Amino acid sequence: EVQLVESGGGLVQPGGSLRLSCAASGFTFSSYAMSWVRQAPGEGLEWVSTISGSGGGSYYVDSVKGRFTISRDNSKNTLFLQMNSLRAEDTAVYYCAKEVSGWQVSYYYYMDVWGKGTTVTVSS
Amino acid sequence: QSVLTQPPSVSGAPGQRVTISCTGSSSNIGAGYDVHWYQQLPGTAPKLLIYGNSNRPSGVPDRFSGSKSGTSASLAISGLQAEDEANYYCQSYDSSLTGSRVFGGGTKLTVL
Numbered sequence: 699e700v701q702l703v704e705s706g707g708g709l710v711q712p713g714g715s716l717r718l719s720c721a722a723s724g725f726t727f728s729s730y731a732m733s734w735v736r737q738a739p740g741e742g743l744e745w746v747s748t749i750s751g752s753g754g755g756s757y758y759v760d761s762v763k764g765r766f767t768i769s770r771d772n773s774k775n776t777l778f779l780q781m782n783s784l785r786a787e788d789t790a791v792y793y794c795a796k797e798v799s800g801w802q803v804s805y806y807y808y809m810d811v812w813g814k815g816t817t818v819t820v821s822s
Numbered sequence: 823q824s825v826l827t828q829p830p831s832v833s834g835a836p837g838q839r840v841t842i843s844c845t846g847s848s849s850n851i852g853a854g855y856d857v858h859w860y861q862q863l864p865g866t867a868p869k870l871l872i873y874g875n876s877n878r879p880s881g882v883p884d885r886f887s888g889s890k891s892g893t894s895a896s897l898a899i900s901g902l903q904a905e906d907e908a909n910y911y912c913q914s915y916d917s918s919l920t921g922s923r924v925f926g927g928g929t930k931l932t933v934l
Contacts (some may be wrong), residue, residue, distance in 0.1 A: 735868075742824065743911050743928065748921060757920060758921075760919070804855060806858075806915075807915045808873045808874075809858075809860075809868075810870050812867040812869065812870075813867065814867050815867055
């Protein structure tokens with residue numbers, strides 16, 4: 699069974715740091731790009747970051763560039779999100795998601811498996 | 823503001839058919855990137871509902887269908903059931919910023 703399990707969330711003060719982890723199982727981890735998507739309380743989904751299967755390419759939403767770093771350890775089937783200089787607006791449930799991407803008639807990038815999420819609260 | 827625009831809410835009675843629109847622009851849907859849809863039941867993680875504009879993953883009922891035309895896409899749900907009450911999100915890729923996956927703001931479906 700394909701499974702993603704996030705951990706590492708918690709309460710942190712503004713300006714603080716947190717490192718999220720996502721343990722993957724049931725698929726060949728290194729063959730897939732992985733993403734983090736967040737959802738602020740009562741709000742919609744927001745894509746945060748994606749990393750390629752090899753780890754050689756990474757992408758970020760503008761609001762987290764320079765503060766968050768996505769990485770992966772393919773030997774341990776684990777995805778990470780290092781979050782520094784946290785702000786109140788980073789408060790959200792953070793989901794880890796497996797991405798399917800490619801080209802057929804057109805390019806496609808979608809998330810076919812999601813974890814249950816881990817909650818990050820930034821507050822003093 | 824979300825890059826993809828969805829109506830905040832739609833509603834329908836059991837058995838009816840509803841549609842949810844997703845409007846983008848020339849840098850995402852209009853550029854040819856596929857549209858995908860997710861269903862988020864209350865208190866749960868999102869679940870892939872439609873991928874590649876109109877394809878259903880295994881296990882998704884054929885009451886759910888998707889289409890795309892120009893700079894817009896639509897999700898149709900026929901034979902509404904109480905358990906369809908959820909938030910629905912469209913998602914695509916935007917070429918204006920490298921690597922940007924983009925979501926719609928979400929649509930709350932209420933089954934009357």
